[in-house]
Amino acid sequence: MTPTAGIAPRPAPTPDADAGVPLSVPDLSGRERAYAAQALADGEFGPSGPFRDRFETLWAARNGTRRAITLSSGTAALHVALAALGIGAGDEVVVPGMTYVASANAVLHAGATPVFADVDPETWCLSPEAVAAAITPRTRAIMPVHLFGLPCDMDGLAALARPAGIALVADAAHAPLALYGGRPVAEAATLTMHSFFHNKTLTCGEGGALLVDDPDLAEIATELRAHGLGMAGSLGGGTHYRRLGYNYRLTNLACAILCGQAERADSILAACTALDARYRERLPAGIRPQGGRAGTLRDHWMFPVLLPPDAPPRDEIVARLGEERIGCRPFFPTPGAIGHLAPYGAGRPLPVSEHLAGAGLMLPLRATMTAGDVDRVVEALARALQ
Structure with missing residues (x-):
């Protein structure tokens, strides 16, 4: 049996058919296709490779952070962000009442408790006033969601977070290209997540990235995405598992597409x-x-x-x-x-x-x-x- 046996071919689209105005169609060019073809031709389509390294370097530079860590989804990136901060059972994370379910799901995946705060009636983004009322001694993080691509009031949220030692873990799934005060939004948070799901501004079908400036958090997050794997060169270059991690890696093939998108x-x-x-x-x-x-x-x-x-x-x-x-x-x-x-x-x-x-x-x-x-x-x- 051939590999495609039993799979019906898709009919060719009718050129003059009225497709209407679909909600989401990715903007892909010959560049993305050429890079993907190169990754396949080179046999580099697994969870590491030159396109992954290239995209992470390019994306960190664009976002003004030391590291951009690719992950299998935006939700995985949020989960890793919280885990890298050591947030877990007994901790609280303030989440906006208007956001996609993944924002709160990541808090639950980390073992923490989501505490919901209302959003601003004009911008529809997390309200600092509502956050102030939601903070308790158990609050470890605030999760600004740059809803529909509009940056939150990061100055107002930082004024609440920094004096209390609370982290800002931003969900920028809708806002990978947004600016705050003329700078990339990732510079305004402790850690920032981007999503590259099929319907996002930039896409590889499914994927995410974590933008982080703190080198210690970057090291922990990098290990968490690959089963806690760390390479201890001082011990002869052997493989060492330094912590409990996850299988959250993004493929080099997906990153080839992202290089073209970026x-x-x-x-x-x-x-x-x-x-x-x-x-x-x-x-x-x-x-x-x-x-x-x-x-x-x-x-x-x-x-x-x-x-x-x-x-x-x-x-x-x-x-x-x-x-x-x-x-x-x-x-x-x-x-x-x-x-x-x-x-x-x-x-x-x-x-x-x-x-x-x-x-x-x-x-x-x-x-x-x-x-x-x-x-x-x-x-x-x-x-x-x-």
């Missing part, structure tokens, strides 16, 4: 920024986009909006957009709506997060779109609101 990052960001501006100019009356923050450059993950109070039910709007082949999805659910997180979300009000969860809608925004695609989405949304 080399094109500025053009990808510029394309998304132009589309964001076009959306804001043309949105129907009553639709509110995410606010901004002075001194920041936002990245772009989807185009998030709040529906007006008098809009039809959101599920109905999603269905109407779907009929016109427009991809969209609701905002993330809050902890109370997620079974395994509900006990941790009880007892602390999250009114802004709840409102966002009920009225928020993510529209397509990706570098592969055109200005005409934005116009098509906006016009379809206006019809869906009637």
